[in-house]
Amino acid sequence: MTPWLTIIGIGEDGYGGLGTNARAALQQATMVFGGKRHLDFLPETVAAKRIAWPTPFSDVYPSLTALRGTDVVVLASGDPMHFGMGATLTRFVDRSEMRILPAPSSFSLAAAAMGWPVQHVQLLSVHGRPVETLFRSFTSGAKLLILSNDGGTPAQVAQMLVANGFGSARLTVLEHMGGAAERRVEGAAKGWLYPRGADLNVLAVDCGQAEPEARSYSILSGLPDEAYENDGQLTKRDVRAVTLARLGPRPGELLWDVGAGCGSIGIEWMRSDPSCRTIAVEANEQRQGVIERNARALGVPDLQLVRGEAPAALSGLAAPDAIFIGGGVTDDGVMDACWNALKPGGRLVANAVTLQSEAALIGWCGRFGGELTKLSVAQAQPLGSFDAWRSALPVVIYSVRKPVD
The missing domain is CATH 3.30.950.10 (Tetrapyrrole methylase, C-terminal domain)
Structure with a gap:
């Protein structure tokens, strides 16, 4: 298809800084869209009708696509494909229909x-x-x-x-x-x-040199437990690192963190890559606030919180690439709802501490396959004038990949 939409990057040097191709496109255009600042750069010799961005901005998309087949120019700051208008418009206009002429980015x-x-x-x-x-x-x-x-x-x-x-x-x-x-x-x-x-x-x-007590963490899983506000409902550091290794976050993927507690699994999933997304599902009102505060404090305020109890709260959510069930494996319908919603090829990981939840995971492993791992962690702690190992409750980790067929 012959391109009808030209996206031109323009800098603070205005029309004078544009190249020959950009100027030719403006002279040929019937309409030019842009911010008022950008439109004011244009000389009177550009005869096209000038249209400033509407409010709300989303109104521009149907207006643009309705002009398909006419010569339209969009003015954008710098490089339109780097955090810019061009990247947004590719979601609405096929690449074959547009021409992009970037300027140096900011x-x-x-x-x-x-x-x-x-x-x-x-x-x-x-x-x-x-x-x-x-x-x-x-x-x-x-x-x-x-x-x-x-x-x-x-x-x-x-x-x-x-x-x-x-x-x-x-x-x-x-x-x-x-x-x-x-x-x-x-x-x-x-x-x-x-x-x-x-x-x-x-x-x-x-950033220079951080102070000795600075809050600065690796993007790898296993942040210190003290990084999180929590009421005790926290997947501890060593178990968290193993759990996230089983979940295997990849750029652009969506995680459901079901029974999210303080949100640690979903937060570290998102910290692994800026494009990773999490939907945290939590029924406890106090913990919902904790999740939101932890997400902001650890740099992932875009984490989506669903306030409600699974499985009902899972209805209508975007299909996940991976699911972590930190609580609720023995609740009626939770495992079934998660398994049914999981994308083919997706990963499901569930942790259990009690005998009843462990038995539920053993049953699931028998039906759907996967791996069962029992993780025991002990910490050295004082015992009188000496030190001794203090063991935490062992955790059973069940991980399974949903068949593609």
């Missing part, structure tokens, strides 16, 4: 301004996203380039860095890069007192 301009090789930097965005997602990137020596949500983002990030033991981190706010209004503001996270700046900015963070 990240490229920021890396050049800082003298940081892009391949050694984490590229992040909190534009329309919770700022807490940055937490998992706070590590000693890390360099971050962050697409801000607005002019208040730098102060928020500075506050987060200080609260988590990175007060010496260096922040650089890069505003309106490549344009006449370009500005740069620098300072340490601790004592950050700069007033709110321009909404259009990229924040560069050099």
